[in-house]
Amino acid sequence: MxxxxxxxxxxxxxxxxxxxxxxxxxxANTSQERVSTIAGRVIKAINDTVLEEHVSYDEYNALKAxxxxxxxxxxxxxxxxxxxxxxxxxxxxANRHGSKGTIEGPYYLPNSPEQNSPATLPMRDDEPGTPxxxxxxxxxxxxxxxxxxxxxxxxxxxxxFYSQFAPGIPExxxxxxxxxxxxxxxxxxxxxxxxxxIPTDGACGQLIAAAGWHAWRPAHLHLKVxxxxxQLITTQLYFEGDEHVADDIASAxxxxxxxxPTDRADGIGREVTYNFVLDPQD
Ligand code: DHB
Ligand code: FE
Numbered sequence: 001m002x003x004x005x006x007x008x009x010x011x012x013x014x015x016x017x018x019x020x021x022x023x024x025x026x027x028a029n030t031s032q033e034r035v036s037t038i039a040g041r042v043i044k045a046i047n048d049t050v051l052e053e054h055v056s057y058d059e060y061n062a063l064k065a066x067x068x069x070x071x072x073x074x075x076x077x078x079x080x081x082x083x084x085x086x087x088x089x090x091x092x093x094a095n096r097h098g099s100k101g102t103i104e105g106p107y108y109l110p111n112s113p114e115q116n117s118p119a120t121l122p123m124r125d126d127e128p129g130t131p132x133x134x135x136x137x138x139x140x141x142x143x144x145x146x147x148x149x150x151x152x153x154x155x156x157x158x159x160x161f162y163s164q165f166a167p168g169i170p171e172x173x174x175x176x177x178x179x180x181x182x183x184x185x186x187x188x189x190x191x192x193x194x195x196x197x198i199p200t201d202g203a204c205g206q207l208i209a210a211a212g213w214h215a216w217r218p219a220h221l222h223l224k225v226x227x228x229x230x231q232l233i234t235t236q237l238y239f240e241g242d243e244h245v246a247d248d249i250a251s252a253x254x255x256x257x258x259x260x261p262t263d264r265a266d267g268i269g270r271e272v273t274y275n276f277v278l279d280p281q282d
Contacts, residue, residue: 011165011166011167012107012161012162012165012166012199013073013074013075013077013078013199013202013204014073014074015074015164015165015166016074016077016078016106016107016165017074017075017076017077018074019077019106019107019109019165020077020106066206066207069202069206070202070203070204072203073202073203073204074202075199075202075203075204077106078106078199078202078204079203079204081103081104081105081106081250082198082204082249082250083250083251085103085104085105085250085252086102086103086250086251086252089101089103089252093233096231096233096279097277097279098140098141098231098233098276098277098278098279099225099235099256099276099277099278100235100254100256100257101233101234101235102234102236102252102253102254102257103234103236103250103252104222104224104234105222105236105250105252106165107154107162107164107165108154108222108224109154109175112152112154112172112175112176112177113172113175113176113177114150114176114177114178114179115176115177115178115179116178117178117179117180117181117185117186117187117188118186118187118188118189119178119186119187119189120188120189120190121153121174121176121188121190121191122170122172122173122174122175122176123174123190123191127157127158127174128157128158128159128191129157129158129191129192129193129194130191130192130269130270131190131192131268131269131270132189132190132191132192132261132269132270132271132272133187133188133189133264133269133270133271133272134187134189134190134221134237134271134272134274135185135186135188135271135272135273135274136185136186136273136274136275136276137180137183137184137185137186137275137276138151138184138186138225138227138275138276138277138278139275139277139278140230140277140278140280141277141278141279141280145182145183145184145185146180146184146227146230146278147180147181147182147183147184148179148180148182148227148228149179149180149186149225149226149227149276149278150177150178150179150180150225150226150227151177151178151179151180151186151188151223151224151225152176152178152223152224152225153175153177153178153188153190153221153223154174154175154176154222155174155190155220155221155222156174156193156196156220157169157173157193157194158191158192158193158194159194160193160194160195160196162174174190174191174193176188184227192219192239192261192269192270193219193220193221194219195216195217195218195219195242196216196217196220197215197217198215198216198217198249199215200215208249213249214247214249215249216244216247216248216249217244217248217249217250217252218238218239218242218244218248218253219238219239219242220236220237220238220239221236221237222234222235222236223235223236223237223276225276225278226278227278229280229281230278230279230280230281231278231279231280231281231282232278233276233278233279235257236252236257237257237258237259238253238257238258238259239258239259239260239261240258240259245258259272259274260272
């Protein structure tokens with residue numbers, strides 16, 4: 001039986017594919033030699049697995065059917081962002097000295113509504129969950145404040161769904177761009193996100209069930225932090241005590257990215273401080 005929640009999750013996968021297709025800027029300037037090397041190694045890795053694991057025709061045909069279904073369900077962005085992007089991010093950010101990055105995932109949208117700090121992310125009047133004040137400072141690697149730094153933030157709601165990808169949530173809900181003050185300081189009022197389960201009713205969910213894995217990512221804030229003449233960092237922040245911090249299906253948690261919010265003195269939810277350090281543009 002398909003529950004309403006699962007149907008919502010499937011729509012998220014299709015939305016992520018549509019969003020990726022809308023973005024026409026992905027053209028890699030990759031030489032024929034490099035294409036041959038990379039594609040050859042991927043094909044060899046698959047062949048090695050077949051030979052070493054004695055893969056049968058039944059298993060080969062199950063794989064073929066499953067690969068076709070990943071496309072039909074619109075789940076290639078989900079598959080790649082969960083099982084591959086973390087390695088791409090590791091390579092891309094290997095030489096940074098500032099804050100740790102991690103995967104972008106499939107649900108980023110550019111041009112979210114911009115506000116000056118202190119800001120409150122767009123949310124429903126009755127937005128469920130625990131209020132969270134997220135604050136900090138943006139500096140360079142020498143510890144100097146970066147005035148006018150921009151913090152783009154997007155995250156799931158208290159049920160684990162993202163606006164513009166799951167139906168029934170207002171546009172830009174829990175998404176925004178916040179401009180830090182003259183000292184690089186920012187304050188963002190939002191709601192604590194819930195753990196996120198990748199869609200269970202599509203091809204990726206089928207694989208997870210067949211393999212006996214789980215589908216969970218720990219609750220997280222997604223961020224892109226930038227400032228003039230500095231490298232933009234794409235990252236996520238997680239929450240101490242979340243059972244999936246040590247067991248993220250997307251392998252995107254790093255110890256430096258785990259927050260420990262405290263109760264606010266005024267009794268309105270929780271607060272946490274995290275400072276971003278940006279590398280210079282190279
Ligand atoms: C996926 C979803 C996320 O929210 C995320 O941060 C990473 C991956 C996914 O469904 O693929
Ligand atoms: Fe996410």
